[in-house]
Amino acid sequence: xxxxxxxxxxASKTDDDANSAPASTTPHNVTMTxxxxxxxxxxTVTQSTFHKTVExxxxxDFDNDQATSVIAPFSGPVTRLLVSPGDHVxxxxxxxxxxxxxxxxxxxxxxxxxxxAKTDRRLADADKDLGQHEGVAQRxxxxxxxDAVNAEADRDAALxxxxxLGVDPAAIKGIQQGHTLSHIEGVIRSPIAGxxxxxxxxxxxxxxxxxxxxxxxxDLSRVWVMAQVSSADLGAIxxxxxxxxxxxxxxxxxxxxxxxxxxxxxxxTRSVIARxxxxxxxxxxxxxxxxxxxxxxxxxxxGTLVPVSAILRDDENLPFVYIAQPDGSFARRAITLGERTGxxxxxxxxxxxxxxxxxxxxxxxxxxxxx
Numbered sequence: 131x132x133x134x135x136x137x138x139x140x141a142s143k144t145d146d147d148a149n150s151a152p153a154s155t156t157p158h159n160v161t162m163t164x165x166x167x168x169x170x171x172x173x174t175v176t177q178s179t180f181h182k183t184v185e186x187x188x189x190x191d192f193d194n195d196q197a198t199s200v201i202a203p204f205s206g207p208v209t210r211l212l213v214s215p216g217d218h219v220x221x222x223x224x225x226x227x228x229x230x231x232x233x234x235x236x237x238x239x240x241x242x243x244x245x246x247a248k249t250d251r252r253l254a255d256a257d258k259d260l261g262q263h264e265g266v267a268q269r270x271x272x273x274x275x276x277d278a279v280n281a282e283a284d285r286d287a288a289l290x291x292x293x294x295l296g297v298d299p300a301a302i303k304g305i306q307q308g309h310t311l312s313h314i315e316g317v318i319r320s321p322i323a324g325x326x327x328x329x330x331x332x333x334x335x336x337x338x339x340x341x342x343x344x345x346x347x348x349d350l351s352r353v354w355v356m357a358q359v360s361s362a363d364l365g366a367i368x369x370x371x372x373x374x375x376x377x378x379x380x381x382x383x384x385x386x387x388x389x390x391x392x393x394x395x396x397x398x399t400r401s402v403i404a405r406x407x408x409x410x411x412x413x414x415x416x417x418x419x420x421x422x423x424x425x426x427x428x429x430x431x432x433g434t435l436v437p438v439s440a441i442l443r444d445d446e447n448l449p450f451v452y453i454a455q456p457d458g459s460f461a462r463r464a465i466t467l468g469e470r471t472g473x474x475x476x477x478x479x480x481x482x483x484x485x486x487x488x489x490x491x492x493x494x495x496x497x498x499x500x501x
Contacts, residue, residue, distance in 0.1 A: 159459035160452070160499045171490035172454055175481050178435045180471050182366045182427040186404065188357035188375075190419040192327065193407070197348030202337035203295050204316050206230030213345075215329050219320045222296075225345055226318045226331065232339055233316030236295055240288035241305050247278070247285040254278035324349040327417065350413045355386060357423035358401040366427045367391065373406045376422040377415070384408045384415065388425060433468065433476035440489040441467070441475060442496060452495045454486040460495050 162170070210227040213219060257274040292302055296319040328346035331337070337344070355375050359367060369391060375384040386408035395402055406423050408415065415421075440451050449467050452460045465480030481487070488495055 159461045161459045169491050172486040173489040175485040179430050182431050183471050184363040184425040186357040186359045186423050188355045188423045190415045191354045192348045193352045199343050200345040202342040204230040204232035205339045208333050208335045213326050217326045221323045223320045224317045228316040230316035236291050243285040243288040247281040250278040250281040320347050353410045353415050355406040357404045359404045367425050372426050374424045434481050435474040437489045438473050440487045452488040
């Protein structure tokens with residue numbers, strides 16, 4: 131086709147053209163023969179309704195509704211690590227062992243509280259029986275009942291402390307049965323089922339109760355993409371809009387949905403974070419992975435749409451199109467590109483309804499114009 135255009139284009143030049151002065155810097159209209167026009171396809175411009183696609187860069191983060199930082203519940207040096215990053219764990223599964231004085235003190239406190247509660251309850255029951263036969267004063271009986279209730283409250287509180295520290299239920303049962311327990315190591319357990327995303331401790335590290343972060347456990351079947359939306363595009367998106375997350379790796383794209391739009395503007399980038407919730411089969415998306423989020427606005431917009439194939443670029447990389455003229459020629463017209471939606475661009479400036487734009491063969495029209 132290019133060869134045919136070369137031949138016909140050269141043949142269309144007149145002797146006057148060959149002897150004329152140097153061409154003007156203003157591009158001239160291109161004329162074609164009927165045979166050449168058969169290779170050109172036109173598109174009639176109309177005002178259209180469309181849904182704007184907002185494209186924004188973003189980074190993957192854990193779904194914080196399904197992720198937790200495991201904080202050391204007691205102090206002491208780490209003796210053993212039982213899991214590694216990437217391991218899947220169940221709720222309550224041991225993650226690490228700690229030689230903890232706090233843990234040992236809690237076990238001892240429960241054993242003492244348990245024994246005291248049993249003794250005080252036995253004495254209270256005996257005083258109650260004697261009181262019914264006037265064997266003890268009522269005041270002594272009341273004091274015995276109060277002591278028993280207080281001791282049982284201390285026992286229950288000590289038990290809750292053990293449960294909060296993650297003591298093995300079998301060990302608690304052994305204490306309740308009066309067994310003497312050997313040295314017990316503290317156990318750091320997973321509070322949720324998920325994947326060990328981060329390991330932040332090593333053997334020998336001294337933990338501080340309530341302060342030291344030990345692990346991050348997350349359910350990676352769903353993640354967040356924190357997309358940075360420019361303030362100019364903010365009015366086009368809303369919570370609930372569908373989105374496509376493009377990774378750029380092996381055509382791995384994921385479908386998501388906007389579930390939150392931040393209330394604050396980043397003072398450095400002047401952008402707003404739109405949070406996109408994405409299902410993550412196979413745990414392909416990793417934390418801090420850079421991706422592109424294409425948010426499809428559900429709001430209708432009006433604009434002038436033309437196919438992407440109609441857009442050409444000049445020597446300064448500025449966009450233009452070729453417009454069919456009433457006399458059958460084709461004129462170059464500079465345009466302003468708006469947002470892209472699918473395989474079309476919105477043209478906010480440069481085109482009018484009814485214009486006929488070259489959508490196929492534009493490169494050959496450009497070649498003939500440059501002859």
